[in-house]
Amino acid sequence: MNEKKLRFNSKAIHGGQHPDKAYGAVMPPIYQTSTYAQTSPGEHKGYEYSRSGNPTRTALENAVASIENGTYGMAFASGLAAIDALLKLLEPGDEVISTGDLYGGSYRLFKKMYEKYGIVFRFVDMGNVENIAEVINGKTKMIWVETPTNPMMNIIDIEAVARISKKHHVLLAVDNTFATPYLQQPLELGADIVMHSATKYLGGHSDVVVGALVVNDKDLADQLYFIQKASGAICGPMDAFLTLRGIKTLHVRMQRHCENGAAIAEYLAKHPKVEKVYWPGFESHPNHEVAKKQMSGFGGMISFVPKGGSYKNAVKIVEQLKIFTLAESLGGVESLAGHPASMSHAGIPKEEREKSGIVDALIRLSVGIEDAEDLIADLEQALN
Ligand code: P1T
Numbered sequence: 001m002n003e004k005k006l007r008f009n010s011k012a013i014h015g016g017q018h019p020d021k022a023y024g025a026v027m028p029p030i031y032q033t034s035t036y037a038q039t040s041p042g043e044h045k046g047y048e049y050s051r052s053g054n055p056t057r058t059a060l061e062n063a064v065a066s067i068e069n070g071t072y073g074m075a076f077a078s079g080l081a082a083i084d085a086l087l088k089l090l091e092p093g094d095e096v097i098s099t100g101d102l103y104g105g106s107y108r109l110f111k112k113m114y115e116k117y118g119i120v121f122r123f124v125d126m127g128n129v130e131n132i133a134e135v136i137n138g139k140t141k142m143i144w145v146e147t148p149t150n151p152m153m154n155i156i157d158i159e160a161v162a163r164i165s166k167k168h169h170v171l172l173a174v175d176n177t178f179a180t181p182y183l184q185q186p187l188e189l190g191a192d193i194v195m196h197s198a199t200k201y202l203g204g205h206s207d208v209v210v211g212a213l214v215v216n217d218k219d220l221a222d223q224l225y226f227i228q229k230a231s232g233a234i235c236g237p238m239d240a241f242l243t244l245r246g247i248k249t250l251h252v253r254m255q256r257h258c259e260n261g262a263a264i265a266e267y268l269a270k271h272p273k274v275e276k277v278y279w280p281g282f283e284s285h286p287n288h289e290v291a292k293k294q295m296s297g298f299g300g301m302i303s304f305v306p307k308g309g310s311y312k313n314a315v316k317i318v319e320q321l322k323i324f325t326l327a328e329s330l331g332g333v334e335s336l337a338g339h340p341a342s343m344s345h346a347g348i349p350k351e352e353r354e355k356s357g358i359v360d361a362l363i364r365l366s367v368g369i370e371d372a373e374d375l376i377a378d379l380e381q382a383l384n
Contacts, residue, residue, distance in 0.1 A: 016062025079197025082211030092118030162190025200331025257300030309361025
């Protein structure tokens with residue numbers, strides 16, 4: 001089977017997968033082991049210690065690489081552990097240009113952890129890629145793009161950023177958590193690295209915390225495998241198994257997330273008690289044309305501001321929801337609601353947060369795959 005030729009849905013199920021060598025198990029066994037017998041020092045069947053490699057993790061790493069149309073995959077203990085590994089490619093004095101609006105935990109990792117090691121982060125509004133040219137310089141080593149952004153749903157033109165990164169010989173890394181490879185494949189658009197919080201749509205069932213990286217370049221992959229082994233923030237075998245099981249239904253789940261997302265975005269946009277809805281599927285979205293070009297659908301993430309909204313008012317609405325669960329995270333089969341200012345983005349100072357539109361009244365929805373009518377009825381009672 002020439003895997004590269006498979007279409008997405010087939011890859012989600014078969015990509016990088018082979019029946020287990022021992023008994024032909026169709027799903028890779030959960031190799032819950034730290035170590036592997038050697039017949040002589042250094043002589044073994046491919047695995048020596050589970051920090052450097054584990055067959056269940058390999059199965060997940062191959063699957064993620066396959067669905068991202070990449071060559072090398074690495075799985076980590078969390079999305080942030082994956083970003084942390086990536087940042088370890090850098091040296092003191094190096095600079096990173098990042099999207100201004102991004103997951104609060106990524107921002108916190110950049111500012112609170114890596115700035116003290118001498119890495120400089122420059123946050124720019126990449127809705128207009130020209131803004132990158134203003135800050136790029138000889139010390140820039142990486143461009144960090146999150147698209148759609150969390151939680152403002154801004155869309156960044158990956159191909160346009162890739163032209164800039166290639167011209168200046170800097171790495172382009174794309175956090176593909178919100179879109180997933182079902183909707184958007186950054187490596188095909190010129191990115192060097194794709195990152196995932198696999199905790200979200202890839203896992204899909206809110207039962208694991210896992211991160212992943214995918215690259216095509218062998219040297220870059222070797223450096224990242226070295227960091228993965230040397231720093232050790234690896235994904236365990238049970239979590240690898242669960243994430244792999246999630247990936248096998250990614251395409252069918254994403255289809256429904258997109259349908260329900262569209263229904264709810266349109267419902268909210270017409271609601272008299274709603275001030276503003278952020279969703280890239282609207283023609284009025286400032287980068288709708290870019291979203292149409294680089295994504296095959298608009299996903300299930302939506303943010304909105306209630307009319308006359310305040311912190312108190314937003315909190316009251318999310319407390320009233322019955323089917324949407326008020327919780328951190330996103331991308332599972334069940335619908336979740338969040339209040340970015342006090343939850344996912346509390347790690348960003350209020351002033352910075354508000355510059356990118358994360359006002360106190362903003363509510364973020366991760367639309368699940370329940371019946372859209374039930375979700376709409378739930379929003380209706382909460383808004384009223
Ligand atoms: O939670 P973790 O698996 O470590 O992934 C971090 C991360 C990275 N990138 C994006 C775009 C994310 O949304 C996240 C995690 N986000 C949440 C927990 C949240 O509620 O937004």
